[in-house]
Amino acid sequence: MKAVGARLPRYDGVAHVTGRTQYVDDVRVPNMLWAKALRSPVHHAAITGLDTAKAEKIKGVHAIVTWQDVPKLVYGHLEALGIPADEPLLAKDDVRYKGQPIALVAAEDEETALEAVAAIDLDLEERPALFDIRKAADPDAPTIHQWGNWYPHFENEMDVRQIRKGDIDRAFDQADTIVKGVYRPAAIEHVPLEPQTALVVPEPSSRLTIYSCTQALYFSMGVVAAHLEVPLNRLKFVGGTVGGGFGGKVDTATETISALAALKSGRPVKWRWTREEEFLCSSTRAPWHMEIADAVTKDGWILGRKMLTLHDSGAYARFSPYGLTKHSFHHTGAYTIPNLHFDGYVVFTNRVPTTAMRGFGVTSVSFATELHVTRVAEVLGIDPFELRLKNANRIADTSPNGVSYTDPSTVPTILAIADAIGHELPADYRTMTRDSRAGELLPEHLVAQVGEVDH
């Protein structure tokens, strides 16, 4: 009996096919209230008035939570990594994206909650909105964030994430050809089939049981504890079974505000987002703007790369500085490029905040670098397989930030694809391996970048 490597049945498979898997929305507790949010109807505005008095008087309304109810209003998901906080749990002075939550109503049923949301008096003074990241640093761009229009808190309070390696000017001087292109993947929605949902139950012990669809129980528990300013043992997160996440359910989007409503009402509160809220108000994969110039030789070596990346963070930072840093670490893709000059910016716009999504930070750069490499091959008139195999990272090659690759498989995976689609390769390419560079695969410009492999 071997368990590893075996096609064993899915542990939760029978529960799935009998409809018995319990997601948050399937949990049943007595006396539960339903929650609905008041959200910003505009992209950018000052909040000049917020009055819940009329809504509170509606029969069946038990609690309305606003910024005034939050012990620690502004908390950053990545404060532990030195990334400061910028986003209030509920909007206070201004709203910076359409759909930003301002208040949460807990009522006997969803219809009553919706009626109360409509009865909240909200006064806004609309402000100009910023959407094009390329124009965010223009002199006439509206300033939309307290830090300015792009993130200024990388190490040493730099406003740019930089990678520098080798001698970029020399590489561009020595190149036979320099190929430049611009790559712009779109924002997309995570679209988990299970919408964001939380159910918070105040327990007799004064603890809160938080049924959560988070992808990260302890991470989300930390976020709730921070906003509520309580120790972890006041909270019990229940979850671990999630109806799809793809990164969007790292946001802890519903748990904290629902907890505040449960505390204020003394009743269990469920907040289940509508599909429309998922599509229009939940965070998205970021749109990116990437420009690449590769200095190449006529026989297909990539000597150097200059890259500029603008990452559309939306209205707040969330995980974007982390995502851009990861992006920068992988901007050479599957290749070894000895001379690098990378500048990246996290740019704020009046879009819903962007967040982690499957391949965070790298999906974008894989698109840009791979399409660019295909373009380079086309400009040089070289087979795109051969150009890739030649420049592919190999054992002991070093990454953009100087780390040796221990077990790269770029060569074997490319060869497997060539084989699968029946693409003919010359013998010297067909027999390539991932082993350390030597001979013709170790030209002068790559000698200095080969590092030590420490297993």
Place this chain on the structure above:
Amino acid sequence: MPSLTVNGVAVEVESAGLHTLLHVLREELGITSPKAGCQQGGCGACTVLVDGEPRRSCLIPVAAVDGASITTVEGLGTPERLSVVQAAFHERYGSQCGFCTPGFLLATYALLERSPRAGRAEIEEALAGHVCRCTGYVKIIEAVEAALRGEVAAGTEPTEAVTA
């Protein structure tokens, strides 16, 4: 006051007639396999059988199906006695996060009843309104084809669904 037969059991509905069948099943009757995936008729996670036909329970006002027989996944089989469709989805890994699975199962069950020799195009058409974001479409189609061919591996005891 509408009455329904749900998985073979007669029930009187207390919710207002304009509430959706989905709401009645989940919130009034506590039958949670139909999911509120979109409540717009767009995802298929709430699909149930209404008199044997797959329908989006989020689009149906309960008053419109007074007297109907409703089947949910709870009526197809149990962990001990999986129906053919359930066994096929389990054995062929036709389920990842599982949230879309009940809807896919019922649409597939109806397809098997209606068209036991359905080909690939007919399978795709029958499941066209069901979203699997994970997206397990490849293995879902394999599971449906396995169910159509009656390939249900040992270890499960296939049973016919309760549709009365």
Place this chain on the structure above:
Amino acid sequence: MARADVDLVLPASAEEAVAAFGDGAAVTVVAGGTVVMPELVAGRLRPERAILLARAGLGGITREAGRVTIGATTPISALEDGDEPLATAARHVGDPEVRAQATVGGNLCTGASADAPRGDLQAALIALGATVRSAGRGGERSEPVEDFLSASAGRLVLDVSYEDGPRQTGYAAARRPHAHHYTILAVCTARTADAVRVAVTGAGPTAIRLRAVEAAVAGGAGPAEAARRALDDVEGSLRDDALASAWYRERVLPKLVEDALAAIDGAAGA
């Protein structure tokens, strides 16, 4: 108003439905529910009075006295194997479960949303020269589909009918296949002994009859030449939505019209 407090009427006949509808003021009609129910759940629609047509006996397709009559609550799925180009248009609506739920009457009363075209049957029915019979203020009335679409608000559709007889038909559409289909743009053509009729869905809030194209065909123009007139017919009505821009629709409309005309051109020439 909360749904528990809505005055809900379930007429048991067409007469009862017409009576309950009255002049249509402050009444929400639920036929298949595919458009109305999500609006109710979202709280955007809070009717005081609602009529459920489920048991009103308004469904069914009949062929008699030289006409095909389709009752208002006939599900779209019932059209899928029927007369073209209605059958193809029907098959392109949503998916089988939605088509089994959605009704012909509902489709006639549904305009495009802000982000997607809807009402896919409308162009096919215009091409068939169909007539809508409806009730409401001023009593019962019958009119061509294209006239009904320009003033459909406040009417209760009873049925839609068209002449039963031989015709050549064409259908050409631009679609973007995904999980829940809306057609971007669909052109329907039909040629009878008397005339050629051409209409398009997706070029405006509701379907549009392409009269300039029809006139060109009547004047002897070939498909390519006649198709160029389509842009005159839709001038000012093309718009952007989530599926495609007005620019794109303008680019592909003539080609779709040409394809749909070519389908009947070849047939007629045979």
Place this chain on the structure above:
Amino acid sequence: MARHRGRGISAIEYPTGMNQNGDPSQAWIKIKPDGRVDVFSGTSDIGNGSKTIQSQIVAETLGVPYDWITYDNSNTDSSPVCTGTFASRATFVAGNAVLKAAADAKRKLLEIAAKELEIAPDDLEVVEGEVVAKGAPQKKIGVPDVAAAATWVHGELITGTGAQLKPYAAIVDPETGRVDAPPHSAISYAACAAEVEVDDETGEVTVERLWQCFDVGRAINPTLVEGQIQGGALMGLGLGVLEECYPYYPSADHRGGEFGSYLAPGIKGLPAVDTIVIENPSTDGPYGAKGISEMANNPQPPAIAAAVYDAIGVWVTELPITPERVLRALERKDDGPRREGKWVIFDDELSVNTVAHADSRFRFPLGV
């Protein structure tokens, strides 16, 4: 009407574990008096199959049948820290934590078995639910009997704990981005090919076939790995030709608020999906495994875009490759790139150097 076929490829890499590390996972295990095994881990299963994978790792490590495992990730009272199911870390990082917990429990199990068999623990191994003497397989005791003896005879609880944490890799030089340690748990690799058909009159791109090859290190469950790769491929299809939250980006108009107006891939007319799995074990993943589930949607978009170029000779560098983008690119087909000296400059109209103000901080350093 003319339809054109084309092929394109890509090759990618992706890190396992959080960038710069510092992301712990912990697990603990207890063995019931009948030998059944309770695993407590804080890893959320989001459909990726982590409940299954971690149970398989425990079964393998302890040497007991898979169906003896009860896996509990349901709450923070009983489960220890797991940073979360993201960053492709559930198999590698959290999997290492349960592996260590299982190894720890096995050590204690063998200590009890050693007392029962009067053989040193080092001379024992667990095979299919039985503790047997190495080289003398007739000397053995079932794991249930060991667990019973621990409970009723020796007054012991057989447990194991495990934790995995790769320390934070700091950026020691923010000017160059140099780090003081590898900023990842592992790196995975993949290549992809796409075959498309493009209609040059409607601009429609139909993806006919996607091939992908992934080095997964070690496939703990080959079927679940395939499922992740297939699922990723179809999400990559969405990225490549269908999905966008802002159809008129950078404008925020006409955002789709329902499945009808947001173009997620459906089940009809999908491309054929070919999956090739190769196993070059990682140096320190559980049984050599690496994480690949996230990167599974990364290689298709560039391969599809390259295939579109191969088919119709235009570069569409904005995603998704919509029919409109294809038609607009075809209108500019004869323009070609701008050439200045040895520079070959594509996409000038999209560049910050064209769109942004001349005084903007966002400039591409052309150096031409």
